[in-house]
Amino acid sequence: MLETIGAPSLEALFACVPEKHRLGRELDLPRAASEQELLAELEGLASQNMNSSSHAWFLGAGTYPHFIPSAVDAIASRSEFYTSYTPYQPEITQGTLQVIFEWQTLIAGLTGLPVSNASLYDGASAAAEATLMALRLTRRSRVVVSAGLHPHYRAVISTYLAGLGTEIAELPRGSDGRTANPDNFITDDTACVLIQQPNFFGCLEELSTAAQTTRARGALLIAVVNEALSLALLRSPGESGADIVCGEAQSFGVPMGFGGPHLGFLVTRDTYLRQLPGRIVGQTEDAQGRRGFVLTLSTREQHIRRERATSNICTNQGLCLLLATVYLSLFGRVGLRKLAEINLAKAEYAKARVRATPGLSLPYSAPTFNEFVVGVPRPAVECIAKAEQAGIAAGLDLKPFTPELGNALLVCTTELTRRSDIDRLVDVLAGGRA
Amino acid sequence: MSPRQTPARNASRGLAYEEPLLFERSRPGSIGYSLPELDVPAVNAAQVLGGEQLRHDVPELPEVSEVEVIRHFTRLSTWNASVDLGLYPLGSCTMKYNPKVNERAARIPGFAQVHPLQPAVFAQGILTLMARLERQLCEISGMNRVSLQPAAGAQGELAGIMMIRAYFEQRGERRNTVLIPDSAHGTNPASAALNGFFVASLPTGDDGVLHPETVERVMSPDVAALMLTNPNTLGIFEEHMARIAEIVHAQGGLVYGDGANLNALLGIARPGDFGIDVMHFNLHKTFSTPHGGGGPGSGPVGVKNILAPYLPVPVVRERAASEGGGCVLDYDFPHSIGRLHGNLGNAGMFVRAYTYLRSLGPDGLRRCAEMAVLSANYLKERLRGAYTLPYDRPVMHECVLSDKALADSGVTALDVAKRLIDYGYHPPTIYFPLIVNGALMIEPTESESLDGLDCFVDAMLAIAREARENPELVRGAPHHTRLSRLDETRAARRPVLRWQAPVS
Numbered sequence: 001m002l003e004t005i006g007a008p009s010l011e012a013l014f015a016c017v018p019e020k021h022r023l024g025r026e027l028d029l030p031r032a033a034s035e036q037e038l039l040a041e042l043e044g045l046a047s048q049n050m051n052s053s054s055h056a057w058f059l060g061a062g063t064y065p066h067f068i069p070s071a072v073d074a075i076a077s078r079s080e081f082y083t084s085y086t087p088y089q090p091e092i093t094q095g096t097l098q099v100i101f102e103w104q105t106l107i108a109g110l111t112g113l114p115v116s117n118a119s120l121y122d123g124a125s126a127a128a129e130a131t132l133m134a135l136r137l138t139r140r141s142r143v144v145v146s147a148g149l150h151p152h153y154r155a156v157i158s159t160y161l162a163g164l165g166t167e168i169a170e171l172p173r174g175s176d177g178r179t180a181n182p183d184n185f186i187t188d189d190t191a192c193v194l195i196q197q198p199n200f201f202g203c204l205e206e207l208s209t210a211a212q213t214t215r216a217r218g219a220l221l222i223a224v225v226n227e228a229l230s231l232a233l234l235r236s237p238g239e240s241g242a243d244i245v246c247g248e249a250q251s252f253g254v255p256m257g258f259g260g261p262h263l264g265f266l267v268t269r270d271t272y273l274r275q276l277p278g279r280i281v282g283q284t285e286d287a288q289g290r291r292g293f294v295l296t297l298s299t300r301e302q303h304i305r306r307e308r309a310t311s312n313i314c315t316n317q318g319l320c321l322l323l324a325t326v327y328l329s330l331f332g333r334v335g336l337r338k339l340a341e342i343n344l345a346k347a348e349y350a351k352a353r354v355r356a357t358p359g360l361s362l363p364y365s366a367p368t369f370n371e372f373v374v375g376v377p378r379p380a381v382e383c384i385a386k387a388e389q390a391g392i393a394a395g396l397d398l399k400p401f402t403p404e405l406g407n408a409l410l411v412c413t414t415e416l417t418r419r420s421d422i423d424r425l426v427d428v429l430a431g432g433r434a
Numbered sequence: 435m436s437p438r439q440t441p442a443r444n445a446s447r448g449l450a451y452e453e454p455l456l457f458e459r460s461r462p463g464s465i466g467y468s469l470p471e472l473d474v475p476a477v478n479a480a481q482v483l484g485g486e487q488l489r490h491d492v493p494e495l496p497e498v499s500e501v502e503v504i505r506h507f508t509r510l511s512t513w514n515a516s517v518d519l520g521l522y523p524l525g526s527c528t529m530k531y532n533p534k535v536n537e538r539a540a541r542i543p544g545f546a547q548v549h550p551l552q553p554a555v556f557a558q559g560i561l562t563l564m565a566r567l568e569r570q571l572c573e574i575s576g577m578n579r580v581s582l583q584p585a586a587g588a589q590g591e592l593a594g595i596m597m598i599r600a601y602f603e604q605r606g607e608r609r610n611t612v613l614i615p616d617s618a619h620g621t622n623p624a625s626a627a628l629n630g631f632f633v634a635s636l637p638t639g640d641d642g643v644l645h646p647e648t649v650e651r652v653m654s655p656d657v658a659a660l661m662l663t664n665p666n667t668l669g670i671f672e673e674h675m676a677r678i679a680e681i682v683h684a685q686g687g688l689v690y691g692d693g694a695n696l697n698a699l700l701g702i703a704r705p706g707d708f709g710i711d712v713m714h715f716n717l718h719k720t721f722s723t724p725h726g727g728g729g730p731g732s733g734p735v736g737v738k739n740i741l742a743p744y745l746p747v748p749v750v751r752e753r754a755a756s757e758g759g760g761c762v763l764d765y766d767f768p769h770s771i772g773r774l775h776g777n778l779g780n781a782g783m784f785v786r787a788y789t790y791l792r793s794l795g796p797d798g799l800r801r802c803a804e805m806a807v808l809s810a811n812y813l814k815e816r817l818r819g820a821y822t823l824p825y826d827r828p829v830m831h832e833c834v835l836s837d838k839a840l841a842d843s844g845v846t847a848l849d850v851a852k853r854l855i856d857y858g859y860h861p862p863t864i865y866f867p868l869i870v871n872g873a874l875m876i877e878p879t880e881s882e883s884l885d886g887l888d889c890f891v892d893a894m895l896a897i898a899r900e901a902r903e904n905p906e907l908v909r910g911a912p913h914h915t916r917l918s919r920l921d922e923t924r925a926a927r928r929p930v931l932r933w934q935a936p937v938s
Contacts, residue, residue, distance in 0.1 A: 001884060005811045007828075013807050014702055016671045016828050021708045027701050028573050032795030035535050042789065046544025048559030050552055053543040061551050062776060069467065071500055073541075079518035080511035083532055085725040088524070088863075090922075091915040092855050095514035096727035099507070102456050105932035109494030115931055118728065121585035124776030132628075152776045159746075159772035163599055163630040204487050233479060235489050248776070257540075258560050259550025259777025260585065261730030273929065279728065284925035286917040296925040302588070302624035303866070307633040312624035315586040315718075319726030322507075329456055329503045330466035333495040338469055341479060348482060349474035367483045381553075388556060396551055419473040 050393060052256065056421035060371050060412030061200070061396040062123065062150050062226045063259060064251045067416055068327070072253040075326045082319055086279070090294045096318060097293035100281040103321040106328050110231040111223075111245040112238025113267045117278040118316040120264035123226045123248025124153045127194060128160035129277045129311060130246040130266055134192035134220045136275050136310070141166055142190045144182060144219075147173040148199030150226060151401050157194075171195075177203035177364030177373070182210055186217040192244075196224040197237060200401075201410065202371035203364055204234065211241025220244060227412075228252055230369045233340035244268045253327030254320050263320040274300060277311030339415055343370035346413035346422070353426045360430055363405060371412040373398065373405070376429050380409045387428045394425060450916060453509040457933045460496035466503050494935070513916060514727070515860040521882055521890055525832045525863035525875025526619065526667055528697050528719035530802075533793060536722060536786035545785050550777035554763050560781060561761035565752045567788045568734075571715055574799070575693070576706025577736030580715075583746045583779040587694060590714025590733030591625035591661075596771040597712060597737065597744040598659045598688050599629055604744075604769055607686070609658035615644050617668060617867045622661045622692060631658065638869055642670045642825035646677040653685050663692035664705070667867040667875070669810060669829035671698075679709025688712065688741075696720045697879070698807055698831035701800030705736075712737045717780075721787035732783035743769040748778070805880035806831045809887055813876055816891040820898035824870050831879075837872035845901035845908045847872040852919065853900070853911035857893035 007013050014022070033041065057065040076082065080095060087093030087100075104116040120126040131143055143161070145154055147170050158168060171179050171193065182193045193214045197205050207223060214221040223237035225247035237245040250262040268276060274297070282296035302309040331339060347370045354360045354374050361375035376383050380397035387394035395411035402408070409429070413422065480488050498506070515522065522529035540546065548560055568580040584590035595612070602609050612626040615636045623633045634652055639645045649660065660682045664672040672678070679689050691705045691713035697720045699705070705713050717723045717732035725731075737745065747770045748763035763778075794802065807830050814823065814833035822838035837847040851861030851874070863875040878887060900908050912918065 001808055001812045004815050005808075006815070007811070010804050010808065013804070013811060013828065016673060016830070017699075017703050018673055018676070020676065021703045023701065023703055023707070027796040027799060029570055029796045029799070030792060032798050033792045035793070038535065038789060038792050039539065041792070042539045042542060042785070043544070045559035045563050046542045048557075048562070049544045049548045050556035051543050051547040052549070053547050057549075059549050059552060063550055065547075065549070069500075071466070071504055074504065075507040075511075077537070078508065078511045079532075079724075080514045080516045082537075082724040082726050083517035083519075083522075083529075084514045084727045085522070085524060085527055085529060086728040089515070089851065089855065089861055090920045091852070091912050091917055092515040092860060093513070093727075094917065095510040095512065098453075098455070098510050098513075099727070101931075101933070105455075105457065105494060108932045112491075121589060121730070122776045125585065125589070125774070150776070152773060155773040156776065159596070159774055160628075162596065162771065163628075165630075204483060206486075208486070231489075232493070233489055234483070234487055236491070236493070239491065255546040255782070256549050257546050258548040258557070258781035260775065260780040261732075261782055262776070273931075280929075280931060282925040283930035284921045286920050288918060290917055292917045292920045294920050294922050294925045296922065296929060296931075299926075302620035304620070305624075306620045307623035307627035309620070309624045309627075312588045312592060312621050312628050313586075314588045314621050315729035315731040317726075317730050318728035319724065319730060322727065325456075326503060326507055328495055329498055329506070330500060331495070332460075332464070332466060332497040333492050334497065335465065335467035335469070336493075336495060339467075341477075342469065342472060344479055344482065345472060345474050345477045348477045367487065369483075384553060393549065393552060393556075415470060422474075 050388065055391050055393045057393045057416060058395045058411045058425060059393045061410050062248065063256050064227055064412060064414060065256060065416055066251050066414050068253050069330050071330055072323055072326045076319060076323050081322055087295060090292060094292060097281050099322050099325055101283065101293050103325045104281060106325060107265050108267055111267045112236025113245055114270055115273050115276065116265065116267040117276050117280050119321045120266055120278055121317065122260060122262045122264045124156035126246040126264035126266050127153045127224050128157045130222045130244045131157050131192060132160065133244065133275050133277065134222060135166065137272060138191040138220065140189045140191035142169065142187060144169045144171050144185050144190055144193045146171045146179040146195045148179045148201060149194055149196045149224060150200045153224065177201050177366040178205055181213060183213045186214065186219055190219045192220040192222050194222045194224055198227060198230055198369045201364060201373050202368040203366035204368065207237055207240035207242060222246060227369065229340050229343060232336040233344065249324050252324035254323050261317060261320055263317050263324055275310055278313050279316045342415045346417050347372060350413050350422045353422060357426050357430045363408065370414055371410065374409045374411050374429065376407045376409055377431060378407060380407055383409060383429050390424065390428050392425055392428060451509040453506060455933050456496045456506055459498050459502055459506060462497055464497045464499045466498055466500040520858060521886055522860040523862045523876045523878050524860065525877040526694055528877060528879055530722055530879040531881040532722050532724045533790065535793065536789045539789040540782045540785045554761065558760050561750055563788050564750045564784055565761050567784050570791050571734060571736060574700065575713060575736050576704030577713065578739045579742045579745060580734050580736040581745045581749065582734045582784055583775050584714065584733040584735055585775055585780055586729060586731030587714050587716040587733040588621040588625060589774060590735045591621055592628060593735045593746055593771065593774055594690050594712040594714060595625050595629045597741045600744040600769060600771050601741055602658055609656055611657045613652060613657055613660040615662065616869050617666050618661060618663060619692060619694060642668045642827065643672050643674060644678060646674050646681055649678050649681050653681055655685055657687045659688045659690050661690040661692060663695055665695045665698050665830040668825050668834050669832040670825060670827065671830055675708045694719060695831060698803055700803040701796060702803050706738065712741050717783050717787040722790045723783040723786040730780050730783065732780040743767060744771050746771055746774045802880045809878040809882055812887060813878055817894055820895050832875060832877035834870055835874045836870050840898065840901045843901040843905040845905050847874050849908045849911060850874060850897055853897045853908045854893060855912040856914045859890060859893060
């Protein structure tokens with residue numbers, strides 16, 4: 001090969017790198033490990049992490065423990081999917097393209113709005129992209145964010161907007177755990193109102209009322225969903241009047257995986273299509289009139305429009321949307337609803353146990369889906385440590401987020417939660433025997 | 435004919451299957467799930483939540499059995515080109531082999547079933563892995579600090595530009611312009627604009643590199659940064675890099691390095707040693723995490739010490755033994771640009787990239803760069819003559835050809851790409867970089883054997899011959915795929931973005 005190139009040595013191939021820029025030494029990295037040694041090292045690291053196989057799991061807060069059917073990973077393990085890339089050449093990437101089209105259909109149906117992109121990084125960046133989209137659509141400069149929005153989503157929105165001089169106002173939370181009616185908080189320069197459903201504290205918001213108020217003031221309602229399973233049971237945000245629905249679909253077969261990769265989504269009305277960020281797949285035909293799919297509307301995107309693009313985004317979460325599409329195919333319209341009802345029943349049982357247990361309380365009265373706040377008799381961080389010893393991941397300590405709540409835990413239950421786990425958790429939190 | 439097509443009737447040729455949309459396979463009553471028995475009292479959802487909150491319509495989800503689900507997606511998978519199937523020389527995307535041990539590692543329950551909000555004290559294994567990966571990326575790049583948080587290269591760029599903005603704000607300087615060569619990836623100007631910067635495009639020289647004079651001419655105290663990809667998208671090392679960085683630094687500006695092409699430099703040279711102040715990595719390119727049909731990526735951002743105060747939070751910090759040891763998540767960065775990701779980034783990709791780095795070690799990494807550069811130069815020499823070399827000089831990890839040599843035949847880069855499909859190859863990147871008309875940008879990576887490269891060359895040479903002798907054959911390609919060329923104009927003009935049930 002060197003002879004064909006006309007180079008005397010491998011070293012000579014790097015002659016174009018000026019001498020002064022060369023490293024001139026070996027990288028100071030650990031020596032290569034054999035596969036066997038490496039797996040032992042990794043197993044050792046993994047064993048230091050509490051996980052939902054080792055513990056009964058009540059920690060949600062935007063990342064949910066759900067059972068993943070075996071068929072999901074069987075498909076995701078097909079390297080025809082995972083070693084392929086963005087489907088620039090549609091004739092030889094119809095597999096990926098059709099899956100994305102199916103995902104767009106599924107998430108549109110679940111959210112109740114017609115137009116979805118091919119996914120975004122995660123729920124938080126999807127909320128930020130949705131906000132940027134609303135700013136472009138309305139040409140206004142202020143956004144109103146519910147105090148019930150996941151604090152990390154709120155933080156990411158602030159990061160994305162920092163360079164744009166946008167004002168961010170907060171819609172306060174009422175004593176029942178729900179967000180106030182936005183009416184008094186929307187000004188003439190308000191582009192959008194963001195409300196999470198169910199909200200960060202698990203409470204169900206009155207989206208329809210918020211949508212009416214927001215619309216009357218010429219602003220857009222962005223509904224944020226981060227427990228996507230709730231969409232199977234709750235009135236869809238689209239039907240409630242949301243203009244954009246965005247969030248996180250990790251619940252649909254994507255492992256918790258220490259927080260990523262997950263599956264951001266963004267769905268909107270037909271009229272806002274041209275301002276949608278990210279890849280979009282559309283249906284078309286080949287020269288013989290056979291149905292096929294392609295990446296489309298790319299004149300919105302960075303590789304064509306450069307600094308005038310709707311977003312700088314380039315990748316989508318193709319592999320994660322494959323997991324979600326397989327997951328939703330398995331559960332289907334009947335199974336998904338049943339699954340959501342199981343989640344609700346577990347939470348209602350847990351809430352009843354909490355209500356009946358001295359020392360524990362339910363500070364919020366609004367209805368919930370599969371997650372809720374529990375008042376505990378001593379610092380939540382102590383409860384979490386004690387529960388861990390009993391093989392339980394107890395929930396999220398809310399102190400860093402909402403100190404005004406006092407000692408409180410955010411607790412979720414899913415189909416994985418057994419009645420006996422709930423009973424044990426209640427005992428541990430109340431201070432009894434584990 | 436009934437809209438229902440049975441798999442048997444769908445078998446088109448041999449084992450090449452036709453397959454409808456999932457929704458068209460749906461049959462009421464088909465079940466692909468199993469649910470655990472309810473061990474708590476059942477509840478009436480309408481009573482618990484209130485009728486107003488309840489969903490009354492039925493979302494458009496299919497009803498299919500498990501075996502149908504498996505067949506559906508398995509058949510779709512056979513319609514994809516992939517690295518595991520063959521050479522995928524998509525320029526600037528570094529489609530290298532993804533070792534299987536990466537996938538096994540990422541699925542260990544102690545990584546896959548860990549929650550991002552569990553107390554750090556119960557997540558020491560993954561935090562230790564992240565700290566080690568950050569340190570290894572620092573050593574590879576010559577940067578002082580790395581944050582793994584950005585979810586993809588473009589978000590890494592965004593983080594980098596945000597840190598540059600925060601840096602100047604902190605210093606009380608108002609700088610509104612970012613300089614970007616015309617050969618850059620589209621994400622560069624888009625990321626700068628998203629941060630409110632004005633973008634000034636710099637022309638690449640006739641020799642395929644950026645010249646110090648070009649930068650000197652436009653450099654001013656209004657310029658916050660120059661964004662540069664090195665090696666650039668022509669596959670050429672920016673040899674005036676040091677001088678260019680000096681010019682930018684002399685006027686107080688910073689230099690951003692797009693790390694998309696880092697594969698060429700592993701163990702050879704480090705961005706931090708040639709004047710780069712901030713850069714991103716693409717774990718899915720250089721460090722073999724899978725491309726996943728378009729993602730997830732992972733785009734860690736690395737900085738020199740001057741930008742460290744602005745890193746996204748939280749930062750993974752290894753505590754000294756005197757502090758109790760272990761790793762903690764540190765939020766105490768008052769000048770931080772804030773949070774970019776709902777959690778800590780695409781941790782599943784950190785596990786895979788770490789696995790890759792540990793598999794290769796320093797020797798293996800350098801070998802990657804050497805073999806990638808050897809392969810790209812070999813392809814360039816073998817294809818010389820049949821295709822035009824717009825910048826005829828030694829390249830690094832990729833080479834850019836153009837269709838100019840085929841001009842008389844009317845065959846374009848797009849036609850060559852489509853004809854390559856008939857020969858069993860995923861085409862190279864085409865029509866990029868924008869400064870080359872009819873570009874074919876080829877990145878073979880280190881994963882290809884000499885035999886594999888020669889077969890690809892044979893196909894490329896055969897197509898050049900066909901362009902002369904039978905141009906219609908090339909212009910009508912692909913001929914052997916399930917579908918022929920797809921009508922992209924139609925897709926954009928009348929967007930159909932989801933399946934809708936036929937109205938009966």
